[in-house]
Amino acid sequence: MRAAVLTALETVELQERPEPTAEPGWVVVKVESASLCGTDVHQYDGRIDTPFPRVPGHDFAGVVESVGEGVDEALVGQKVAVKPSLPCRECDQCGKGKPADCPRKKLIGLWSDGCLTEKVTVPSVNLIPRPEGVEAWQASLLEPLAVGLNTVDRLRILLGETVVVLGQGPIGLALTRLCALSGAGRLIVTDAREAPFEIARAYGATDCLDVSRVDDPKQAILDLTENGAGADIVIETSGFPASSAMCLDLVRKEGKLAHIGWANDLPPLPVVPIMAKTLTVLGIGGNGGRGQYERAQELVRTGRFDMEPLVTHRFGLDDVAEAFAVASAKTDGAIKVIVEP
Amino acid sequence: MRAAVLTALETVELQERPEPTAEPGWVVVKVESASLCGTDVHQYDGRIDTPFPRVPGHDFAGVVESVGEGVDEALVGQKVAVKPSLPCRECDQCGKGKPADCPRKKLIGLWSDGCLTEKVTVPSVNLIPRPEGVEAWQASLLEPLAVGLNTVDRLRILLGETVVVLGQGPIGLALTRLCALSGAGRLIVTDAREAPFEIARAYGATDCLDVSRVDDPKQAILDLTENGAGADIVIETSGFPASSAMCLDLVRKEGKLAHIGWANDLPPLPVVPIMAKTLTVLGIGGNGGRGQYERAQELVRTGRFDMEPLVTHRFGLDDVAEAFAVASAKTDGAIKVIVEP
Amino acid sequence: MRAAVLTALETVELQERPEPTAEPGWVVVKVESASLCGTDVHQYDGRIDTPFPRVPGHDFAGVVESVGEGVDEALVGQKVAVKPSLPCRECDQCGKGKPADCPRKKLIGLWSDGCLTEKVTVPSVNLIPRPEGVEAWQASLLEPLAVGLNTVDRLRILLGETVVVLGQGPIGLALTRLCALSGAGRLIVTDAREAPFEIARAYGATDCLDVSRVDDPKQAILDLTENGAGADIVIETSGFPASSAMCLDLVRKEGKLAHIGWANDLPPLPVVPIMAKTLTVLGIGGNGGRGQYERAQELVRTGRFDMEPLVTHRFGLDDVAEAFAVASAKTDGAIKVIVEP
């Protein structure tokens, strides 16, 4: 079968690989749709280290093709979404039946070969059945929603609170929509390009600020909050140092900051303002693993989260090199790039 | 000046009364709009005892006409909404500067003459300035929203949870809208008449059930929840015994019930199901008094809560008798009846 | 082997039974200590229906004697506490790997033969390893602590709050100690006999009230709260109608009630006071199943919860009939009766 293989920096080739078979407890999934995320792109451009050759990709959906020993045969033919992290199955938490809390969970596509291929094997516990009304391409985009749900679950927005979402990539856009659905009042979003703002507005943003076009982005955002006193809640999703550097200043006294944007070059947070303003800072490290994936899928199924605007580009597996080039350069206002083997 | 006066059961007359003047710390408000609520109607129909003669009415808005000693003169001419309960100003809580927690707060119109007149006096602390974009008729409808906000603040709905709102009178409709804005997923509402369902749907209800048209309302509601297992959250607003009697059965294991509907003939709640299902039962006794009025006004100002559909009838003060007759009989699908002196 | 068998109301006999063997996934536990709880006593006295003959008992601890297929052989010889409820292993929740949420969980000793015997089989997931310093008799008393922990986890006592615990049976005493450890300020406890008060005081109660000796227990309790305004938190554990009937009146405005005491003849709770006082009512239906057993054991191991005072009587299996008679009549100030096969 065909597989996309990262063979060197910025080099992805189509290679022939043997078809996989399922070990006990595992299943073979035929990949119908995979979405490229920041991790894939950073493996490609070198900001994340990965051994070469490596089949990248972890956000995907498809159909169960065969099952290993101990797995219900009835799963064959089941349409599924797939959780992308594999529990280690060796640690204490795994032993206690809490794989979601496994501290050594590994993302496929990064620590092992991933989903940018025709077929892939995963443990059966990673499967989430797809109901009628959720297409494979939608199910391959659930990760940003699940991360966003984990965020709003912890933030507990009170109806009418002012929320700032910094960055309008896929996770930022997901949070814009989820905060709008969760009761945000004024919903201010920022990005360094105009491209995502049309989607952001459709998702419920009340104010969109292109930080590349103002002299003082921090003051421009504060000016949009009540009396310039800062937002009740600030969510940093961009991972850009300049954005992270201003996030504490954007929160009002006794407000909350959720930090999701991840990069190695983020500036550290000064402690005194956190104390002086009595802030609560929440670190968001993933999708929480407590049902957020399933709930994200339900938001899509019921139409409350419309994924259509997020998908700006679609490619077949044969054009995977171009898919990576577009996703990396964010060509043509690219938000989400989908590969459909 | 003219005043509407309850002189006996189901009897409201227009009488001439002297114009009020403001004591120290109080103000005279010119009434621009007053809305009739269940309390007024029950004073009229006798389900709530009130001494006669009595000027009824407590939900109103207007303009400050004059101020008493110690009140800022600049308030004259200010457009205001008015909180309807007067703190006693004698108890411990009042002494500690926490009038919102005053245990002896008294509703005007019930314990003293109310707002169905041309001018009324209230303490200046009961005023809420009305910003541009909030009309007097809207501000006279804030109470059900404030009660609803207090409810959703305590319920802390998680995005996508299934919510049942029993009863679609003004408070029930307010909660339908507020739950939709706060992240409810499936949002099931009930009433014993079809009239409010069009509004409920516009406010975000996903399922409307006329309980007068099904044999087994409880089962009909359960059938609308996932696997028939009950809702995450149930909110009883109707005050009808039959509705209150089924509310515990409608909540899923580990779910929450908020009870707002108030009547003297409510059946008591059995204890064993509360324990067996590990429920949380929240009693809602008012608007909370911690900023909910101001936040309710902001939801109206920003258009997130459209009050237009709630107002089915408007009368001048001269027609106040007809206003009460309509509100009491719920003629012509009456939801909210407004009197504009 | 010997087994205690309920053959009729108030009749428990010692019979010879075959030794059990472990199915796949199950283990045989040699019973070292079993404690009698209210359920056992009510099976004996007829307040709970049970089929006869039945081996009663579910709160126990011992040593793993043998294991079934698929269970780690290393468990043999392990000292263990045992969770008393068996998940059905057939429902959705069991299927999702959440046996703690199984809605059809069955108590051994009630729905199947129990632990008042020499050896019993249970699923390996019900085992909790006993560390050094936790004796079998202590581990057979964990259930009331785990229920109590589930209660204080949900109540979230603020340091210094006034707490009332109604009833000082084993669960009431457990809550007295756990509330004292969790920050209760004034800690008022009640019972209809003096016997448990010495323990209650040692556990941290500040005020002990024998409700059988005062004319108006409700007023007597209120008089112990600040300004007679009621307690921040009330916990009803007695299961007596008269106690449950006054619990709402004992809570202050905006306070919390936790109801644990279970009986079929409890009076229902009136709704209006729950609303008028803006109360939160928490139903407690068990130990929560989310680590409370393990945490309870740790409180015992570290000496923060001293179980010694709870155990008033100990019997061998040969004297099980007397053990039931004492537990049922609460002879000699009986709190907890232990049977050590």
Added chain:
Amino acid sequence: MRAAVLTALETVELQERPEPTAEPGWVVVKVESASLCGTDVHQYDGRIDTPFPRVPGHDFAGVVESVGEGVDEALVGQKVAVKPSLPCRECDQCGKGKPADCPRKKLIGLWSDGCLTEKVTVPSVNLIPRPEGVEAWQASLLEPLAVGLNTVDRLRILLGETVVVLGQGPIGLALTRLCALSGAGRLIVTDAREAPFEIARAYGATDCLDVSRVDDPKQAILDLTENGAGADIVIETSGFPASSAMCLDLVRKEGKLAHIGWANDLPPLPVVPIMAKTLTVLGIGGNGGRGQYERAQELVRTGRFDMEPLVTHRFGLDDVAEAFAVASAKTDGAIKVIVEP
């Protein structure tokens, strides 16, 4: 009257000052006891800038000697504790009757002359009546308790959680006691000297670590937590850079950090660990201003918080220079130094 006056760095003199009189709404308090806190000492040693000459001191208690216009005469002779921060009475929050939320609140003794004198004037709203059983010296030590209460209120410790308190100065010791009272299980405390550990143990610490005597304090603390996985809760009170620098590493995955220790040279917090471990970071900037002072006093009155061990030195006003010297050098294991005019 005599007043202690900071006239230059490390220079405090006794001077004669005119007796104060009370403006409308204010009262004159005769100072019975004042305690020196870190702020006073840093004004003295120059780590906090203050204009000279300045009468330092803000933590004090005494008796009301006279009252200004509009204040109840009955207050004269009342024993009081005094909240140390003066609301500005001009801002929006002050106007809304929420002086506790005043963003421009000023500490007396720093922004205006303070309490190290015989008599001082404060607004009557800053007074807290002292009940029988609370001495002036105790009431002059309430601030660290109130800050500690604000901290445990926000942390919501679950019974049995492992807590680390970094630093055992007055606030650290207060937190040790408050965490012990609030249900901490293992309670690990650190300091760079042995002196406070005897008190810490009496207050409930289970493990005391002198960080000056171990090579790797971080590892030494982690070794005291379960499986070395970190504490459920870490509270940094020392204000030392080396202590603050390790605090994130001491928290377990999904745990909480409260940061109170305040200094201008604290290293900033890296963002990635906050995300990777899904942490919650709470900034504590004061006593919260929502009843914590009153509750702190009640803990003292009831004997649950024994202040005796905190007071290592007492001086009269004539010896105020020596008092500052001792507090600054922490001579003889000094914890709290009290000045009794």
